Amino acid sequence: MQGFVLIRLYLLKSASFAVCCLGELAGLRLPIPLSGRAAACPSVLRPLLGLRLVRAVIGARPAASLALLLALALMLVGGCATTTSAPPFESGSPRTPMPADQQGAALPVYLKGIGSKGYPSLAPLLRSITPAVVNISVDSETRFEEHPFLRDPAFRRFLERFDLPLPEPMQRQRTQSVGSGVIIDAGRGYVLTNAHVIRDATEITVTLKDRRSFQATLIGSDASADTAVLRIPPVRTPALRFGDSSALEVGDFVVAIGNPFGIGQTVTSGIVSAVGRGGIAGDTLGGLIQTDASINPGNSGGPLVNLAGEVVGINTALIGPSGGNVGIGFSVPSNRVQRAMRRIIGQR
Secondary structure (H helix, E strand, C coil), X not given: CHHXXXXXXXXXXXXXXXXXXXXXXXXCCCCCCXXXXXXXXXXXXXXXXXXXXXXXXXXXCHHHHXXXXXXXXXXXXXXXXXXXXXXXXXXXXXXXXXXXXXXXXXXXXXXXXXXXXXXXXXXXXXXXXXXXXXXXXEEEEEECCCCHHHHCHHHHHHHHHCCCCCCCCCCEEEEEEEEEEEXXXXXXXXXXXXXXXXCCEEXXXXXXXXXXXXXXXXXXXXXXXXXXXXXXXXXXXXXXXXXXXXXXXXXXXXXXXXXXXXXXXXXXXXXXXXXXXXXXXXHCCCCEEXXXXXXXXXXXXXXXXXXXXXXXXXXXXXXXXCCCCCCCEEEEEHHHHHHHHHHHHXXX
């Protein structure tokens, strides 16, 4: 009799929930008050609840107790499986990403931080790009053409009558402007920028992100693509690669890097707003990439980069009622820039 009780104890302790269910089916009244958490979730059985089940079945009628044990033994031999419904998907819960070929264009995810504390950031991407982006300072001379009034003899007599000086013919004015550029060949010191940035330049200074400055020489320019190539001494910077600008689509994420208003290297982000945009700059540049990434005066010549770290355009123009950014900026597509760059370098 004692061995029979021990067997019952072993079986009941291993599946106390099954005993509870079978007891209900057999009409066995178990003196166990189910309240609180145990009542709300009977599958979570506490040790005390299990012990009470054991004592209740041991004290039950022999016939009912034997029937329960036989049913329980069959369940243990056949295997008992508990099925639970999957919880509904909630926003923010972990989810296995779909393969790229099933979810379309995938957004590259760069995580900053360690382990589960990591969070999305473009900083890891930009660390490998920004050292190759430079600030460009240009000293230039502009020549004032003689005003038509000065060709009028009566107007010249008027100035002489009141002892007003006549402007010197072919007067020149020195100006300074700023722009941006990107190192395309660090070993040979090639720097890519806009042709309009270095127009009429008498002195060009290229400043790297680490604040080293070099005097640059102009290799050549192509006004039809607003592209110019400069040369500085060889430097050590990351090598940037060009992307296929013909593959750009409206909605692609992009990053613009440059030197707006001469304040220093600045990064802005946005999307491709349009491709093949014409009618800009007298339509001399053809179809341009339009973006809402902030482009301001001084950004000209800086790169437009996709989230794969590829240069897909060179920033060239903006539309703004006050000369600042209102979310309408333009870049020369990288495919056109590369063709112009090869022509310039090949002519040397």
